[in-house]
Structure formats: C-alpha cells, structure tokens
Amino acid sequence: MTGMTKSDGKQKAAVAVSVQNVNMTFDGFHAVDSASFDLDQGRFLTILGPSGSGKTTLLRMIAGFQKPSSGEIFINGAPVSAAPPHKRSVGMVFQKLALFPHMTAAENVAFPLKMRRFDATTIPERVQRYLDLVQLGSYADRRIHQLSGGQQQRVAIARALVFEPDLLLLDEPLAALDRKLREEMQLEFRRIQRELGVTTINVTHDQREALVVSDEVVVMDKGRIQQMASPTATYRTPANAFVAGFIGVTNFLNGTVKSTAGQEVIFAAGEREFIGHWSAAAGAPTVSANVVGALRAEQVRMATSADELGQCRTVLSAAVTDAIFEGERTAYEVTVGMDGNIIRVFDHDPAAHKQFGIGEAVFIGWNPQDVMIYPN
Amino acid sequence: MRSYRTAYPFRWRVMDTLEMLARVLWPNRFSGAVPYLMLAPAVLLVLLLVIGMAQIADSSLHVLDRSTFLPSADFTLANYQTALRQPLYWMIIWRSLLGAAVVTLLSLIFAFPYAYLMVRTPSALLRKFLLIALFLPFFIGQVVRAYGWLIILGNQGVMNEMLGWVGIEPQRLLFNYPAVLFGLVQYMLPFAVLMLAPAITAIPEEIESAASSLGANWWRTFTHVILPMSKPGLVGAGLVVLTLSLTDFAMPAVLGGGSQDFIANAIYDQFFRTSDQGMGAALTLFLVGIGSLVVGVIFTVFGAGTLAMGRGKK
Numbered sequence: 233m234t235g236m237t238k239s240d241g242k243q244k245a246a247v248a249v250s251v252q253n254v255n256m257t258f259d260g261f262h263a264v265d266s267a268s269f270d271l272d273q274g275r276f277l278t279i280l281g282p283s284g285s286g287k288t289t290l291l292r293m294i295a296g297f298q299k300p301s302s303g304e305i306f307i308n309g310a311p312v313s314a315a316p317p318h319k320r321s322v323g324m325v326f327q328k329l330a331l332f333p334h335m336t337a338a339e340n341v342a343f344p345l346k347m348r349r350f351d352a353t354t355i356p357e358r359v360q361r362y363l364d365l366v367q368l369g370s371y372a373d374r375r376i377h378q379l380s381g382g383q384q385q386r387v388a389i390a391r392a393l394v395f396e397p398d399l400l401l402l403d404e405p406l407a408a409l410d411r412k413l414r415e416e417m418q419l420e421f422r423r424i425q426r427e428l429g430v431t432t433i434n435v436t437h438d439q440r441e442a443l444v445v446s447d448e449v450v451v452m453d454k455g456r457i458q459q460m461a462s463p464t465a466t467y468r469t470p471a472n473a474f475v476a477g478f479i480g481v482t483n484f485l486n487g488t489v490k491s492t493a494g495q496e497v498i499f500a501a502g503e504r505e506f507i508g509h510w511s512a513a514a515g516a517p518t519v520s521a522n523v524v525g526a527l528r529a530e531q532v533r534m535a536t537s538a539d540e541l542g543q544c545r546t547v548l549s550a551a552v553t554d555a556i557f558e559g560e561r562t563a564y565e566v567t568v569g570m571d572g573n574i575i576r577v578f579d580h581d582p583a584a585h586k587q588f589g590i591g592e593a594v595f596i597g598w599n600p601q602d603v604m605i606y607p608n
Numbered sequence: 609m610r611s612y613r614t615a616y617p618f619r620w621r622v623m624d625t626l627e628m629l630a631r632v633l634w635p636n637r638f639s640g641a642v643p644y645l646m647l648a649p650a651v652l653l654v655l656l657l658v659i660g661m662a663q664i665a666d667s668s669l670h671v672l673d674r675s676t677f678l679p680s681a682d683f684t685l686a687n688y689q690t691a692l693r694q695p696l697y698w699m700i701i702w703r704s705l706l707g708a709a710v711v712t713l714l715s716l717i718f719a720f721p722y723a724y725l726m727v728r729t730p731s732a733l734l735r736k737f738l739l740i741a742l743f744l745p746f747f748i749g750q751v752v753r754a755y756g757w758l759i760i761l762g763n764q765g766v767m768n769e770m771l772g773w774v775g776i777e778p779q780r781l782l783f784n785y786p787a788v789l790f791g792l793v794q795y796m797l798p799f800a801v802l803m804l805a806p807a808i809t810a811i812p813e814e815i816e817s818a819a820s821s822l823g824a825n826w827w828r829t830f831t832h833v834i835l836p837m838s839k840p841g842l843v844g845a846g847l848v849v850l851t852l853s854l855t856d857f858a859m860p861a862v863l864g865g866g867s868q869d870f871i872a873n874a875i876y877d878q879f880f881r882t883s884d885q886g887m888g889a890a891l892t893l894f895l896v897g898i899g900s901l902v903v904g905v906i907f908t909v910f911g912a913g914t915l916a917m918g919r920g921k922k
C-alpha cells in the first residue's frame with residue numbers, strides 16, 4: 233500500500249519514503265534482502281548495521297545510483313525506480329563527502345542550484361543563507377582543501393540541502409572524524425534537520441549515533457531489516473538476539489525452556505536454571521525450545537555479599553577476572569561458578585562503590601524482566 | 609616453529625650482503641655525497657645536451673662556402689636571415705605548428721573516452737583488451753607503422769579496394785596533409801591515453817555520483833566536473849603530444865612523401881642532403897625556440913601546478 237497518510241499516529245503525517253520489498257542481488261549474493269519500511273515526512277531515520285550489511289546499497293537505491301533487482305521505492309507517493317538520480321529530489325552527503333575540489337565552498341553549494349536551473353538572480357542569496365545555516369558564512373570563497381574536516385562536512389551538508397530536496401541521505405559522512413568532532417556534528421545534523429524539517433535517512437555503524445540523533449532506527453544485518461523502532465524501543469525491546477547483541481554490551485545465556493508462565497520463562501543453561509521474560513517483539517517460546525537469554529551489562533549488579541543484592545531475584549557467586557576502569561563506569565568480567573560462563577558487568581558511579589580487584593570473590597545479581605528471551 | 613628460512617627471507621639476506629659490500633666500497637662517512645652521486649647521471653646528460661646545443665649554436669653562425677663546401681671562418685647571422693627570408697621555411701614552420709595543434713586536439717578528444725572507459729569499466733576483461741590494444745602498436749615502432757599505412761592507404765591498398773566495393777573511384781589517400789595528421793594522431797593516441805588514465809583514476813567515482821544527485825546529467829557532469837578535474841592529465845598529455853608531433857620526422861617523411869615536410873624533415877635535408885650544417889643548425893635552433901615558446905605559454909596559461917608537480921596544489 234502506498235497511501236499518502238498514516239492514521240495510526242497521533243498526528244497524520246504524510247509518508248515521505250516508502251521502500252517496498254526491495255531486493256538487490258550481485259551475482260546471486262543478496263546485498264539487500266526484501267527491505268520494506270515507511271518513513272513519515274520530517275522524520276530522522278537511521279539505518280544501523282555492521283559493515284557489509286547492505287546499508288550503502290539500500291541508500292544508493294533510494295538515491296537512484298542503483299536500480300533494485302526487484303521491489304519499488306516511492307518518494308512522496310510516486311514510484312522512482314525509473315528516474316535517474318538527477319531527476320530525483322534527493323540530497324546526499326557521501327561517505328567521502330565528494331566535494332568538488334576545483335570549486336570554492338560557495339561554488340560547491342551553488343552547483344545544484346545551477347544544475348537544477350534555479351533562477352540565477354536568487355542563487356547568491358540562497359547560497360549565503362545555507363552557508364550561514366551551517367555556520368560557514370565567512371568561508372564562502374575558500375577552496376575545499378583550505379577547509380578543515382569539520383568545515384568540509386558542513387559544506388557537504390549545505391550542498392545537499394540548498395536545493396530543498398524532498399529527502400536528505402547521509403552515508404556515514406561522520407565515520408572518518410575523531411570522536412569529539414563526530415559527536416559535535418551529530419548534534420549539528422540534528423539541529424539542522426529540526427530547523428528545516430527535512431526528511432532524513434542516515435546510515436551508520438555507530439550505535440551511539442543511531443540512538444542520539446534519530447526519531448527512528450532501522451537495524452540491518454546481512455541485507456535484512458531486523459527491526460524498525462524508536463531509539464528507546466530498539467534499545468529496551470530488541471526484536472531479536474542480533475539487535476540485542478549489536479546495540480549495547482550484552483551477555484547471552486543459551487538454554488532450553490523448562491516452563492513458561494505469563495511473560496516469564498524458566499530455562500536451563502548448563503546446570504543452572506534462569507528466569508527471563510519474552511517480549512511481544514520476539515514472541516513466546518514453547519517448552520523445550522532452544523532459547524537465548526540476553527542480559528545487558530548495566531543491568532547486572534555486583535557486591536561482596538549476597539545480602540546487598542536483596543532487590544535481585546537472580547543471584548550468583550562469581551570471581552572477577554577482569555576490571556577496566558573507564559571513568560564514569562568500571563567494566564568487569566566475572567566468571568560464574570564452575571561452568572566458567574563469563575558475564576560482563578558495568579558498575580556505574582564507581583567512586584561511590586567499592587572497586588573490585590581481579591580474583592576477588594563477588595556476588596552478581598539481576599532481575600528476570602531484564603533477561604530478554606529469544607529463539608536460538 | 610617457523611624455520612629460519614621463512615623468518616628471514618632469502619631476499620633480505622641478499623640485501624644484507626649487498627649492503628655490506630656497499631659499506632666496504634662506500635664507507636659511511638661519505639654518505640653525505642650519496643644524493644649528489646645519484647643526481648650525477650642526470651646532470652651529466654643535461655651537460656652533454658648543453659654542450660651539443662652550444663656546438664649547434666656555433667655552427668649556425670657560419671655560412672656554407674659553396675665553392676669549398678666548408679663552413680666560413682667568420683661569424684655571421686646570414687643563415688638566420690636566409691631562413692627568415694624564405695617563404696618555404698615559414699610555410700614549414702606554420703605547417704608543423706598547425707599540425708601539432710590539430711594532432712594534439714584530436715588526440716585528446718579521441719584519447720579521453722578511451723582512457724575513461726579503460727579506467728571506469730567494471731569488466732576486467734575489457735580493461736585488459738583496451739590496454740593490450742593500446743600497447744600493441746608500441747611494439748611495432750613508428751616507422752614500420754607508417755609503412756603499414758602506406759600499404760593500407762595506397763592506391764591499390766585495402767582502403768581503396770573497400771571503397772571500390774561500394775563503387776567509389778580510387779582516391780589519393782596518401783602524400784597529403786590529412787594523411788600525415790592521421791598518422792600522427794594514430795601514433796600519439798597511446799601516449800595521450802597513458803597520460804590521461806592516472807588523472808581520471810584520481811577522480812573518485814563518488815564525485816560523479818554526487819554531481820548526478822545534485823542534478824547534473826551526464827553531459828553536465830562531464831563538462832562541469834570530470835573535464836575540469838582532469839586538467840592536470842589534459843595539460844600533461846597535451847604537452848607530450850604537442851612536442852612529440854611538432855618535432856616528428858617519420859610520419860611527415862613517409863606519409864607526406866616529401867611534399868608535407870615538418871621542421872625536422874627540413875633540418876634533416878639540410879644536414880644530410882645539402883650538407884649545409886650551418887643552415888641545419890639555424891633551423892634546429894628555430895625548432896628548439898618554437899618548442900620552448902609553446903611549452904612556456906602553456907605553463908603560464910595553465911600553471912606548472914596543474915601537472916600536479918610540487919608540493920602546493922595551485
């Protein structure tokens with residue numbers, strides 16, 4: 233269905249991009265496998281996935297550089313598969329920026345206006361406005377190689393936005409920047425996107441970026457869309473074990489289901505039994521099915537005695553095998569009992585707590601609703 | 609455990625031995641002289657060239673005494689005056705310059721799509737084919753190739769035979785200006801392609817994608833992005849083709865059949881036919897002067913930086 237409106241939200245927003253059952257195969261290899269999603273007007277979507285998961289390929293099909301092997305892409309309700317890139321209203325910021333080195337910053341920004349035959353008398357004013365928007369107003373006449381990495385990013389953004397495209401695509405343009413600049417630019421993208429209200433699809437393999445900047449996150453792996461949800465839902469209720477493992481630091485407990493009661497699942501892992509919860513996203517498991525329980529490192533508490541973990545329903549004894557002080561938290565690895573399972577634990581606010589040393593005997597505990605059950 | 613052989617490859621041991629030998633022959637305290645020593649062959653070559661030029665300059669200042677067939681003893685500018693006064697030489701200079709310009713332009717126009725396809729094609733097979741097709745003529749050499757064209761374009765040649773099939777009278781395809789230019793373009797094409805290919809390789813494909821997503825169709829992408837970004841390659845290839853065709857000898861000699869002489873042919877005639885060394889030397893200096901002037905103009909117009917030489921990008 234390619235309806236222009238979606239009625240399940242609070243306000244009715246038009247669908248800006250609709251990707252329907254899109255496939256891309258290279259010599260039988262599925263780079264993108266039956267991808268489908270709808271994105272509403274003005275939303276910021278991030279496609280998150282490991283390298284090689286098909287993010288760039290999907291983005292290139294939306295931009296028009298590649299034709300889907302099958303499926304159709306709609307922009308503002310119209311199918312675009314037959315349209316070449318220059319006939320689409322899509323601005324793109326490339327992985328390596330792809331600025332024109334033989335032009336100044338202003339000429340780069342003016343280029344799409346000239347190519348799209350905007351009224352020549354309005355071009356200088358518009359170029360200046362967009363250079364101001366990215367805070368480069370006074371760098372208009374600089375050549376590209378006279379600008380810093382962050383400034384080049386800004387030129388690329390201005391160039392992709394100046395012709396007011398229906399859609400902005402970002403293909404990991406921040407991946408090459410150092411962390412501080414990257415985080416600064418992430419917020420900058422967010423600010424500009426909010427200011428202009430342009431529908432945006434961002435691609436990244438940086439989970440932090442996906443959570444920080446997006447309204448919605450699509451997680452991709454091996455060419456398939458694993459989940460599409462808000463950042464909080466993606467983090468809190470991952471649809472499957474891959475998403476649970478890709479975002480955040482997650483411990484996995486493999487086992488078989490003994491019994492289920494409501495949302496609760498009792499499963500045996502090694503010689504131990506654990507309790508977990510299944511979520512609507514993953515579905516209820518059947519008894520004796522193989523499952524995996526996913527537990528975030530920050531949901532695990534740690535103490536010298538079991539008494540201190542009174543609020544935890546699951547408590548185990550363990551020994552610290554590694555402790556890495558990371559400033560705002562300490563990352564521990566502990567080995568549980570005899571089965572030698574390694575559990576990773578984040579202890580926040582370590583200054584207020586005891587620092588545990590390697591080899592120290594400890595107790596770890598958590599609550600069953602934090603153990604997310606997925607089929608294995 | 610790794611054996612000694614794999615952990616310390618044979619190649620390294622050869623290098624060690626050579627280095628040891630080098631240390632014996634050239635002790636470390638001389639090492640400051642090494643850069644100069646490496647520069648020496650080039651300096652020597654340039655020096656020889658300068659000496660040769662000086663000798664040519666000297667002989668250009670003596671006229672040939674027609675009675676003794678010896679150069680005159682006194683210095684005179686008579687050779688230059690004769691050359692400048694003869695319309696034939698002006699004609700030859702003009703023909704060479706115009707020919708070089710036309711050949712350069714055509715070579716660049718033909719070479720660009722060839723180089724572009726060779727660099728950008730996703731098919732490794734096509735790339736190999738294009739490369740081989742490019743290099744094959746190199747193995748044949750210029751003179752042999754020129755004679756090849758004689759056979760193909762001759763009055764009873766393949767070309768005229770084919771024209772005959774479609775009912776066209778045999779044409780005189782040889783011994784005229786277009787034939788010389790044709791032969792030169794065909795000869796220069798590989799040089800131009802080889803000089804253009806690295807420049808095109810240096811343009812990221814992403815840049816072309818960017819141009820198209822910004823609204824440029826392929827023609828405007830070509831004129832606004834690819835062509836300006838290939839400037840270093842175009843200038844470099846243009847310089848090479850221009851100087852090579854301006855000074856070419858074989859193509860005008862063979863395909864021009866004596867009626868389409870370039871400067872080099874006129875010089876050859878003076879040295880080896882009339883044995884007028886002075887005149888030949890004077891013409892040689894003309895050629896050197898014209899060539900330097902043209903190269904100088906190109907450098908001032910486009911800037912030496914466009915050849916992507918030196919550190920700063922201009």
Ligand SMILES: Nc1ncnc2c1ncn2[C@@H]1O[C@H](COP(=O)(O)OP(=O)(O)O)[C@@H](O)[C@H]1O
Nearest residue numbers: 258262263281282283284285286287288289290
């Ligand atoms: N033109 C192509 N030809 C063959 N394989 C390709 C091509 N483009 C991408 N691929 C393959 O498709 C997969 C997905 O690539 P890509 O979309 O670039 O992943 P990502 O951007 O998520 O890192 C990779 O395995 C890659 O090797």
Ligand SMILES: [Mg+2]
Nearest residue numbers: 287288289404
């Ligand atoms: Mg990518």
